[in-house]
Amino acid sequence: MSSNENAGLINHKHPSVTIPAPESISCEEAYSTKAFRKIAEVVVSSLEQYLEQIEPVSGLALTDPSMLTHKARSLMTSASEEIAPFDESRLRKIIELYTRTGIQVHSKGYMGRQFSGVLPLSGIFDLVNSTVNQPSSFYEAAQLPNVAERIMQDELNTFIGYPENSFAMVTTSGGSLANLTALLSARNHKYPDVWSSGFYGWNKEGKPAVAVSENAHYSIKRAIGIMGIGEDQMVKLPVNENNAIDSSRVQARLKKAKEQGLHVFCMVASACTTDTGSFDPLEELAAIAQEHHIWLHVDGAHGASLLLSDKHRHKLKGLEKADSFAWDAHKMLFTPGTCTLLFYKDKQRSYGAFRQEASYVFEKESDIYTALDSGEQNFECTKRPVIMNLWVSWAMHGKAVFSQKIDHLCQLANQAYEVLLNEDDFEVIHQPQANILCFRYTPDNLDPEVHHHFQLYIRNKTKEDGRFFISKVELNGQEVLRVVFMNHEIEMKNFRMLLQEIRRTGQEMIVAHPAARYETLSIPQ
């Protein structure tokens, strides 16, 4: 950020006093179509400038929150009883402040999280969503979004393979909410009385329990807590060396759970896991779930997008046998957060999450309009028409823009894996299945005892330096570095630059503190 910008606006003691008293305008003027056009032009030109001037390699621009608060306050009007007119220069400064702070998702130094820059079409369409403002839980309020949902469910089902007309898709604001919704459907399906009477008499078949991979996303654990199952009733399924559920050991684990007085009614598989991008064996798990009359939910928040790739679809084999699965479009599908698709194999069960008896809905008279309402299937009442950002890019560009991105991101992870195999001072943790890769920096001149804290130091120092943004995870009690390739513009030379930066940071630290136990050094947060 340039040092002289905002200079005239900021007054640290009284941030608002430097803004001249505004002429006032009427509410009609603030709401007018003329204002609309003017504001839109300012926004579009500011964003265009931002996108044109992206720093090629930058990760995170972390700003002191109190400084940012000062700056933000300095851009607020002092008017209170009167309506201040639109001020182009302040709006430009607000957009500047917004775009220049935070994680730089459009830059090639950004390799750390699961969101990305979006297709211009998909992002700009938010303007349409917000201007027409049609909340989408009921057909009459949001007609095109509800039709678009039905179109998208059928388009996507050509890659899933559910029988036509008997499945359902519901959109939710995020994968966490989709996971909770699916697990509620599973619980209410198995325990139809719970909705009205609570969990009294739940011990007939044993305590209700959910079987999950040790590597499941935290939203699953939250759902178990929220539903009143209790985290103690979470049966952890063993994983293999690829961090995927070891299906050969699942039967034994379920048997043990039964002996412990637990009744597993739902099993959750990941496709793929957040930590390492591992795909659980869906085909095998579906067979086991069917044998035991267990609901199988697949958390495909990150990896279900691979369905669109001819190269990678096979990793989701068996998905069509799952009772439900979650799919985030805001991760690998170039779509702004949040847009999640929750699929159910059996449409009727999609009505079970938020009511006692699913059948009630079908006895109710529905007409051609209310048949498309999704208010009964999702928790949200006023819900953004999240499907539109996805549908409009699908409608305009077609499927290939997504599959090409996915293929490219997965290829980047594979290339990075090959690069790491040839670097003696790095240790690669796993072969990538998706666009996620974990590794460690383990130079010869570092005591293996301190590897764990050293990775943490490296990650935080890299983040603070701001050129690269990577993440870290704990695997089997060990901290490891993690990259997620979300920006399809990244090239291998950028990844090599990251390794160089890690080396430099690490060696500087080792030279400065040769005998350090890295947990005792002050690590930048």
Ligand SMILES: *Cc1c(COP(=O)(O)O)cnc(C)c1O
């Ligand atoms: C990201 C992720 C989630 C959470 O989804 P949100 O859309 O962020 O709520 C759940 N499960 C997995 C496997 C994920 O990667």
